[in-house]
Amino acid sequence: MPGNIKEALACWNRDGNQSGHRERWKIVPACIWSTIWLERNQRCFENKSCSMEKTKLKCLTLFYFWCKHEYPHEDEDITSMLESLRSS
Template sequence: MKEWETKVCWNNVCLPKARAFSWLAGNRRILSGDCLRKMGFVGPFRCVLCEKAEEDVDHLLLNCEFAQEAWLFGLQRLNWKGPMAGNLCDWLDSWLVSGKPSTFATVWKILPSIVLWELWKERNRRVFEGKAENRQRFLIRLERAISELVSNAASHVNLAKVPFTQFDASFLLSWPLVKFRPVNGHLRANL
């Protein structure tokens, strides 16, 4: 098993279908244009997100300007700045995962799988349904997907036992859709 598979795909917070898709994408087993061509399909395999390049796994999920904007949206919300790798496997392999439980760590764990999954869903919506969302609406949908997962994960945890870090405070200010519900009679105020 590759290191990125453990860090990105097999965490217990993310949606199972997003985790499975991340594994497929990282192992280049999704039906993107380059894979379809190898299977003998004929057709124009332009990226439907940017319409500027041939569609392959790396372009579609990492290097396309639409994908870049999705990654930067999530990473900037987490106050992360740094270079992005040129291919998906290297990018996933470089993903650092903290073992300490916190809201920030939860978002950090699920971000790659959710970004990949939402990009794939948007690609398929354009290919099979002929519907395209503009970038702003896509980013709102991405934010909602991440917020729902984090809020759901937080609802199953006794927040009184989880340390509240400076990263959590910064994250909650920049990601207001995340909601914490009290569990088992515990209430925690995020001020």
């Protein structure tokens, strides 16, 4: 288990180098951290919160947007893109 962010990213990049989608793999930590940071700000400054499922969907939507440079039209778009990453 990594002890800090630097170690976590080193493990993530090491494991991602075995993937056929290296560039997309590198985006994932930033998507997770960005989504959590935005959720934290909503909770702290706007007194709003989302469910865990909604937060996960926001993270996947952000990942899709950063990879495709467009917002998904349906949840199925996100699912099919994630399946294409697994099948390669």
